[in-house]
Amino acid sequence: MDKILIINNFLDYYQASSWLKTTLVFIAFLFAILILRFLILKILKSKEDRNVIQNEVAIPFLNWLTTYGILLFILIYFSNFDWMRKKFASIGNVEITVFLIIIAVLIISFANRTSKVITKYLLPRVYDRYQLDRGVQFTFNRMFHYSIMAIAFIVSISTVGIDLSALTVFAGVVGVGIGFGLQNIASNFISGIILLFERPIKVGDRVIVDDIIGDIERINMRATVIRSINNEHIIVPNSYFLEEHVVNRSYSDPKMRLTIPIGVAYGTDVEKVRLMLLQVASDEAKESETMILDPEPFVNFVGFGESSLDFELFVWISNPNAVLTTQSNINFRIYRILADHQIEIPFPQRDLHIKSFDGDTIKINK
Missing domain, CATH: 3.30.70.100 (Alpha-Beta Plaits)
Structure with missing residues (x-):
């Protein structure tokens, strides 16, 4: 009787409590999608070619579906709740809410994932067709990624209703900060863009920096990564390659x-x-x-x-x-x-003359 009474009380409380219903539904959905992901992984692991499938396609795509599925469910299911629409900050006349932040995150993260998929699976086929070298490929990949992310940022800002003109004051403050405190970072960022377009160095080149021989691995926004012949990774600011003397053994003619x-x-x-x-x-x-x-x-x-x-x-x-x-x-x-051919390779020799106390001289060849 006690158990039946407890169950009845719980059902009555469940019917009267909307937040409990919502929480249980969300937990059930989350549990279901994780179970589904686990079952798909088990199926993939049972295949003989699981290493190729898992590492290259299946696991990243499955993680992508899981993450975006949960975010979309949160966005749709909780869209009418007060905490989703409650303002906690404002930019101009726009009220910033959790709902708007989730939308912006979805747009930017989706653009980032799309850019990585295109640069990893689609663009290499174009590069192979036109026989572009590794440095040109890296430059195109970086510029394509930067362009996609810039467009995604603008779209996300516009989607949430923020007028770009309202950010002019903020941009002015950032400009002053760059002029004073972030001058070095801005210099390296601009230098990185110049390196990608002018290409005095490119990915795959063998260079000598401060008497260290290494190969260019990546040209990032702020710094360039060099892998030395001892397999040590050296992080060099991008501005260094425009201001200092750098030997590029692969520039123009690799001979x-x-x-x-x-x-x-x-x-x-x-x-x-x-x-x-x-x-x-x-x-x-x-x-x-x-x-x-x-x-x-x-x-x-x-x-x-x-x-x-x-x-x-x-x-x-x-x-x-x-x-x-x-x-x-x-x-x-x-x-x-x-x-x-019995040809001698000589080594340096010195003649030492040691004079004794009785006036005799001893000659020692060394």
Whole structure:
């Protein structure tokens, strides 16, 4: 009897309480949509090709549907409630409510998601068709994303009823703030736009910044991300590339020259050394994909060092990313061919003269 009485009391309270009905319906909907998401994921995991489907298409799309489904349900189901329409701020003559904020968030987030889908799945097909390089692709992607987000922002502001002219005062205040406190951020933002259009550097380029060699990974709104050859990520402000000296090994022509120094002992046949070094360059070109013979390799007789005859082997490669690999391979070949021909690679020597107390002089070679 007690249980029946409790149930009857709950039903009476439920019928008399509108907020309880609303809360229970919302919880039921939320529970149902989460259960549905869980079941779909279980079905996807049962497939053999689940890795491709989950990572590339299914899970992001499922998360997108879940999030927007909940937001739309909140917007529609609670649209007539007082707390949705209650003003908590105002801009000009427009009253800001939770309802208007949800609409603005939906528009901006939907535009952001749409932009990412287009740049990830649709635009690459266009790039492949016209054979655009990686840097051009990145520039188009960023400008497309910025344009979509700017349009979404304007549409969301207009949808909630805010007159853009009412924001002129706010824009003036922001302009003053940029002129004083945000000058550095504004400079880097404008520099980023210049980098995307003028393209002194682009994604994929190999650059040298403060004696650090790395590849351009991303050009963001404020800073550029460089991944060094040691797999370290360096964050460089965009203005740096317009104000400082930067070496771009991939700019215009990716070909670059390598200089390999070598010293041999005095008395060595220098013509024989020259022919052997050219042979090393020829052998490496046959096995390397990046080593090229046009321009031709050249042996430079630098001069007469303190303990060796100094030479330099000049070779060219087509990919600046292969500098270390090619240089190391050539050094191995040079050492091997000099050892096979019994040509000495000297090391620095010094003669020390030590004078004893009895006047004798001891000579020590070091």
